[in-house]
Amino acid sequence: MMNFCSIDDVADPIGWIGKAIELQKKIENGGPLDKSGKSICLLFFNPSLRTRLSMQKAAFNLGIESFVFNLSSEGWQLEFEDGVVMNGSKSEHIVEAAGVISSYFDAVGIRSFASLSDKANDYAEQVLSQFVKHCSIPVVNMESATLHPLQSFADMITIEEYKKVSKPKVVLTWAPHPKALPQAVANSFLQWGNQMDYDLVVTHPQGYDLDPSMVGEAKVEYDQKKAFEGADFIYAKNWSAFQDANYGQVVSQDMNWTVNQEKMNLTNDAKFMHCLPIRRNVIATDEVLDSDSSIIMPQAKHRITSAQMVLKEVLEIK
Amino acid sequence: MMNFCSIDDVADPIGWIGKAIELQKKIENGGPLDKSGKSICLLFFNPSLRTRLSMQKAAFNLGIESFVFNLSSEGWQLEFEDGVVMNGSKSEHIVEAAGVISSYFDAVGIRSFASLSDKANDYAEQVLSQFVKHCSIPVVNMESATLHPLQSFADMITIEEYKKVSKPKVVLTWAPHPKALPQAVANSFLQWGNQMDYDLVVTHPQGYDLDPSMVGEAKVEYDQKKAFEGADFIYAKNWSAFQDANYGQVVSQDMNWTVNQEKMNLTNDAKFMHCLPIRRNVIATDEVLDSDSSIIMPQAKHRITSAQMVLKEVLEIK
Amino acid sequence: MMNFCSIDDVADPIGWIGKAIELQKKIENGGPLDKSGKSICLLFFNPSLRTRLSMQKAAFNLGIESFVFNLSSEGWQLEFEDGVVMNGSKSEHIVEAAGVISSYFDAVGIRSFASLSDKANDYAEQVLSQFVKHCSIPVVNMESATLHPLQSFADMITIEEYKKVSKPKVVLTWAPHPKALPQAVANSFLQWGNQMDYDLVVTHPQGYDLDPSMVGEAKVEYDQKKAFEGADFIYAKNWSAFQDANYGQVVSQDMNWTVNQEKMNLTNDAKFMHCLPIRRNVIATDEVLDSDSSIIMPQAKHRITSAQMVLKEVLEIK
Numbered sequence: 012m013m014n015f016c017s018i019d020d021v022a023d024p025i026g027w028i029g030k031a032i033e034l035q036k037k038i039e040n041g042g043p044l045d046k047s048g049k050s051i052c053l054l055f056f057n058p059s060l061r062t063r064l065s066m067q068k069a070a071f072n073l074g075i076e077s078f079v080f081n082l083s084s085e086g087w088q089l090e091f092e093d094g095v096v097m098n099g100s101k102s103e104h105i106v107e108a109a110g111v112i113s114s115y116f117d118a119v120g121i122r123s124f125a126s127l128s129d130k131a132n133d134y135a136e137q138v139l140s141q142f143v144k145h146c147s148i149p150v151v152n153m154e155s156a157t158l159h160p161l162q163s164f165a166d167m168i169t170i171e172e173y174k175k176v177s178k179p180k181v182v183l184t185w186a187p188h189p190k191a192l193p194q195a196v197a198n199s200f201l202q203w204g205n206q207m208d209y210d211l212v213v214t215h216p217q218g219y220d221l222d223p224s225m226v227g228e229a230k231v232e233y234d235q236k237k238a239f240e241g242a243d244f245i246y247a248k249n250w251s252a253f254q255d256a257n258y259g260q261v262v263s264q265d266m267n268w269t270v271n272q273e274k275m276n277l278t279n280d281a282k283f284m285h286c287l288p289i290r291r292n293v294i295a296t297d298e299v300l301d302s303d304s305s306i307i308m309p310q311a312k313h314r315i316t317s318a319q320m321v322l323k324e325v326l327e328i329k
Numbered sequence: 330m331m332n333f334c335s336i337d338d339v340a341d342p343i344g345w346i347g348k349a350i351e352l353q354k355k356i357e358n359g360g361p362l363d364k365s366g367k368s369i370c371l372l373f374f375n376p377s378l379r380t381r382l383s384m385q386k387a388a389f390n391l392g393i394e395s396f397v398f399n400l401s402s403e404g405w406q407l408e409f410e411d412g413v414v415m416n417g418s419k420s421e422h423i424v425e426a427a428g429v430i431s432s433y434f435d436a437v438g439i440r441s442f443a444s445l446s447d448k449a450n451d452y453a454e455q456v457l458s459q460f461v462k463h464c465s466i467p468v469v470n471m472e473s474a475t476l477h478p479l480q481s482f483a484d485m486i487t488i489e490e491y492k493k494v495s496k497p498k499v500v501l502t503w504a505p506h507p508k509a510l511p512q513a514v515a516n517s518f519l520q521w522g523n524q525m526d527y528d529l530v531v532t533h534p535q536g537y538d539l540d541p542s543m544v545g546e547a548k549v550e551y552d553q554k555k556a557f558e559g560a561d562f563i564y565a566k567n568w569s570a571f572q573d574a575n576y577g578q579v580v581s582q583d584m585n586w587t588v589n590q591e592k593m594n595l596t597n598d599a600k601f602m603h604c605l606p607i608r609r610n611v612i613a614t615d616e617v618l619d620s621d622s623s624i625i626m627p628q629a630k631h632r633i634t635s636a637q638m639v640l641k642e643v644l645e646i647k
Numbered sequence: 648m649m650n651f652c653s654i655d656d657v658a659d660p661i662g663w664i665g666k667a668i669e670l671q672k673k674i675e676n677g678g679p680l681d682k683s684g685k686s687i688c689l690l691f692f693n694p695s696l697r698t699r700l701s702m703q704k705a706a707f708n709l710g711i712e713s714f715v716f717n718l719s720s721e722g723w724q725l726e727f728e729d730g731v732v733m734n735g736s737k738s739e740h741i742v743e744a745a746g747v748i749s750s751y752f753d754a755v756g757i758r759s760f761a762s763l764s765d766k767a768n769d770y771a772e773q774v775l776s777q778f779v780k781h782c783s784i785p786v787v788n789m790e791s792a793t794l795h796p797l798q799s800f801a802d803m804i805t806i807e808e809y810k811k812v813s814k815p816k817v818v819l820t821w822a823p824h825p826k827a828l829p830q831a832v833a834n835s836f837l838q839w840g841n842q843m844d845y846d847l848v849v850t851h852p853q854g855y856d857l858d859p860s861m862v863g864e865a866k867v868e869y870d871q872k873k874a875f876e877g878a879d880f881i882y883a884k885n886w887s888a889f890q891d892a893n894y895g896q897v898v899s900q901d902m903n904w905t906v907n908q909e910k911m912n913l914t915n916d917a918k919f920m921h922c923l924p925i926r927r928n929v930i931a932t933d934e935v936l937d938s939d940s941s942i943i944m945p946q947a948k949h950r951i952t953s954a955q956m957v958l959k960e961v962l963e964i965k
Contacts, residue, residue: 042366043364043366046679048678048679050704050707052700055403058403058404058405059403059404060398060403060404060405060421060426060429061429063398063403064370064396064398064429064430064433064434065433067396068368068396068433068434071368071394076707078700078703078704080696080699080700081402081403084402084403084717084720085691085694085695085696085699085717085720086694086695086696087694087696087924090927093933094928094933095927095928096927096928096929097926097927097928097929098825098900098926098929099825102924102926103696103923103924103925104925104927106927106936107923107924107925107943107944107947108696108924110944110947111696111697111700111923111944111947111948112700114944114945114947114948115700115701115704115948115951116700116704189416189417264416287421287425287429288405288420288421288425288426289421289422289425290415290416290420291408291413291414291415291422291424292412292413292414292415293414293415293416297411297412300424307425308425308428308429308432309432311425311428311429311432312429312432312433315433360684361682361684373721376721376722376723377721377722378716378721378722378723378739378744378747379747381716381721382688382714382716382747382748382751382752383751385714386686386714386751386752389686389712399720399721402720402721507734507735582734605739605743605747606723606738606739606743606744607739607740607743608733608734608738609726609731609732609733609740609742610730610731610732610733611732611733611734615729615730618742625743626743626746626747626750629743629746629747629750630747630750630751633751
């Protein structure tokens, strides 16, 4: 039995890229696979559009039944601490919730964002790790406090499809955003990027350094324009501060970091990527997003390619 | 590829009525069609009971997989304006949302009510038309700012089934309601009614005149009792004011316009219709609704007949 | 046509236990049944985790399509009174809602909790009985104001599986809880227990006596420890007061009634049961819940066993 919580659960991530593309082609040509009789519960603690719809569509394509459950609107609050006297607002303990879901379904997907207030809890992946601990079925990370591997796997598939050189220069750039966002997409992109044959660079303002264990071998560059030089892929994303002093806060909304055409002109005709949803003229300008360089649409579509491969493996679909 | 946004998308509305009834009989006798491998996303900006359930049931009957997405509770706000710096409350632009949905599904249904505050935007069908513009898949109108063609098509099917003369007198009557309601159902009913061989009349208090382009050839009559004389069908519906001075407002709650048995006695033993939900003893009395003249239940059931035909055509189900 | 609103709808409840277990084994070994072409609408006026997911999974296992509808978030308020002038907050009358759902689906499940403020309405089962009255399709009780028969049926299946003597001593014990809860689970457990070959006991503090018509032949014991002596099954559950003077209120939160190991030691090595969600260290201690005596997980899993049998019968699945 395998989980899909991070790249660490994948023995051969590079091999998976090819297999995922093959599977997608097979389904594109032959239609959805026969019903497998298997089912997955998709549990959402937070809103989702692409993740939910791509997971449901991927499940449908594989003949898997998916059941969506929005905990905040349809259920109740869960308790994740052990030994608590549960006389407050939380109606059910993770032990029972995970146990019941394990006995009903063949796998479970979990989306639970970072609190952005309790760094220790967030980076301990309290929610996801408790599900892993108490579930007896495979757990799929649909974006956790610190990671979003379904997204990153889709990103790597997209880069594989669009790369023009064997070792592309791939640049993850911070960009401004009005609200505090988790570090999950950026973290996960770097984790996966470190396993690929990339010239990997991350660029952001001072104060936005990410967890060094996520950054790994990637080069950190505080000068965005310098980072863009010769890039084959520009991956834009906002994240809030990781440093203890202002964890989870917006320390800058510097619009000089917005990706525009002038900056794209510094690159090696780079493709522009973003995980979506994207705020136009904040993260990147209309000009960039509406140009031929933008591959955000095929990238979003590969969320299905990525989800299909993961579901096929964790649910052992033949 | 065809959309279903209004009657203008249907080459032969009268022909469709017969075909829809045939398809419904085929499914009633033979059960749901085989799985088509096709899928539709049903996007709701507003609440829905009949529209959602009839669309899901129709999809099921045709072997189409439907995926419901409630944007307000499960997603986030969309931006519909071009060129905006998106640093406010809206997280995603229609361009990306429509693009992604187009790449995941074979068709999309949209429900988005009128604002009732911005007449120009409402009558420009801002939301629906932006989806049409940016989607590369068929768009089905599940009630837009100004039209509800799935309802009207069901209404025409119902009239076809119950009419006793070849050219029935069909009367759309305004009725009181405590809240401001869109004009969509009334507009759409008149649009479709104009294409049928009806003696079509619309009656309402002064100040409730509808868009002349919707009214078309229908006769406008401000005296409700006069309008009812000799009618074969009474279609009751509330709508808010269309006129610029008080657009979207309740200008009258005159309970003298409630449809009661006394008024029904003026008709040619007319059938009573309403799109539901209906407020009893406000729109029409219990006596009328519980009489044999009421055909609101078969009318509601024809929402499936209507949805099936539309889905079959837009998704090219064999 | 049969409903499943209470045990009174089941001709042979004991026979059903064996059949439900057989059906579950058949599905466990052979996978989901072929598509039946039938569909059920699951209507929720209140939140649900196990009930919703077990009903959906049971439907899936039987080849039945299930459609979930959350009235509070996706729909609008229903009017249940007859003859009302509906000019308030309620948009649709039960007569029309039930009629439409009856014409769309082959069965309907209803979850509607007690108000806990209007005892007469609650015990008249206003909501459920109005659906039964106005629906022309089978109605399944997914927890009503006063009963939860899907739960109780699962409870009886679980006791059947774990009992070591032919006539076990089965003890329903009240336990503290911070919020006012309905009496439905306790009522229904007693109704079913009265039909079984149990030595049935209910224990609770003074002031928590249940409806005598629910208690039936069960022995009432106000001394919890005395009740536990020699018990084969301890079923813990909180409920609010039934008596007129403080109907629906929390009259005690006495933590001396929490089920702990010391009390379990008084039993005949009893199994511990609860319907979930359970508040740890309030209803029962971690020690009890994490011991081998706890069978809350198999009990929760039998919600599928129970739902399958009910759906098979009401929908006449072959």
